[in-house]
Amino acid sequence: GAGVSQSPSNKVTEKGKDVELRCDPISGHTALYWYRQSLGQGLEFLIYFQGNSAPDKSGLPSDRFSAERTGGSVSTLTIQRTQQEDSAVYLCASSVRGRQGLPLGTIEQFFGPGTRLTVL
Amino acid sequence: KQEVTQIPAALSVPEGENLVLNCSFTDSAIYNLQWFRQDPGKGLTSLLLIQSSQREQTSGRLNASLDKSSGRSTLYIAASQPGDSATYLCAVISNFGNEKLTFGTGTRLTIIP
Numbered sequence: 001g002a003g004v005s006q007s008p009s010n011k012v013t014e015k016g017k018d019v020e021l022r023c024d025p026i027s028g029h030t031a032l033y034w035y036r037q038s039l040g041q042g043l044e045f046l047i048y049f050q051g052n053s054a055p056d057k058s059g060l061p062s063d064r065f066s067a068e069r070t071g072g073s074v075s076t077l078t079i080q081r082t083q084q085e086d087s088a089v090y091l092c093a094s095s096v097r098g099r100q101g102l103p104l105g106t107i108e109q110f111f112g113p114g115t116r117l118t119v120l
Numbered sequence: 121k122q123e124v125t126q127i128p129a130a131l132s133v134p135e136g137e138n139l140v141l142n143c144s145f146t147d148s149a150i151y152n153l154q155w156f157r158q159d160p161g162k163g164l165t166s167l168l169l170i171q172s173s174q175r176e177q178t179s180g181r182l183n184a185s186l187d188k189s190s191g192r193s194t195l196y197i198a199a200s201q202p203g204d205s206a207t208y209l210c211a212v213i214s215n216f217g218n219e220k221l222t223f224g225t226g227t228r229l230t231i232i233p
Contacts, residue, residue, distance in 0.1 A: 050219075106152070108169045
């Protein structure tokens with residue numbers, strides 16, 4: 001596709017349920033990022049995948065959050081036992097980082113439209 | 121820890137005026153700085169990316185400058201239009217750690233027709 005896509009666009013769930021959010025990065029982008037945008041916290045980093053390396057999970061707020069990236073492309077962010085404070089917009093981004101010789105300063109991240117999660 | 125601040129939080133100006141949005145960051149060791157636009161209920165659209173070695177970037181009516189030593193960037197919008205109304209976010213990638221973006225809290229811009 002032409003850009004980063006995310007699904008679903010909106011998700012309403014009950015407290016305690018598990019949810020899965022999907023991200024399709026731009027074709028050929030080796031790096032994939034998840035961010036969360038909430039009213040009280042602004043935009044914050046969650047997790048970063050780069051090629052075949054182990055993901056950087058340093059931004060995940062709790063062990064209820066996990067993510068995987070299959071085949072170096074599509075990524076799924078899973079939130080277990082959702083809580084009301086998990087309500088936010090979850091944004092995915094991708095970039096070409098990892099291509100040999102690309103200067104780090106030229107890394108440009110492109111964002112998807114986001115998934116709005118509401119936990120009742 | 122890198123912190124990014126944007127002032128003002130909100131700005132309203134009449135159509136046609138030129139305006140400046142400000143961004144400051146606490147750690148000058150950055151790879152680049154990116155300006156984004158976000159429309160209500162939408163994702164982020166990348167406007168300009170300035171590498172740490174650059175002083176400015178221009179795209180159409182937009183001009184972004186970077187003064188890395190002082191930890192500041194400005195986004196200049198010329199001849200503002202109602203379609204420019206949106207939230208503008210700046211974000212940096214720091215030299216240390218992974219390539220995550222650290223975002224400012226944004227400036228909500230309203231252009232009055």
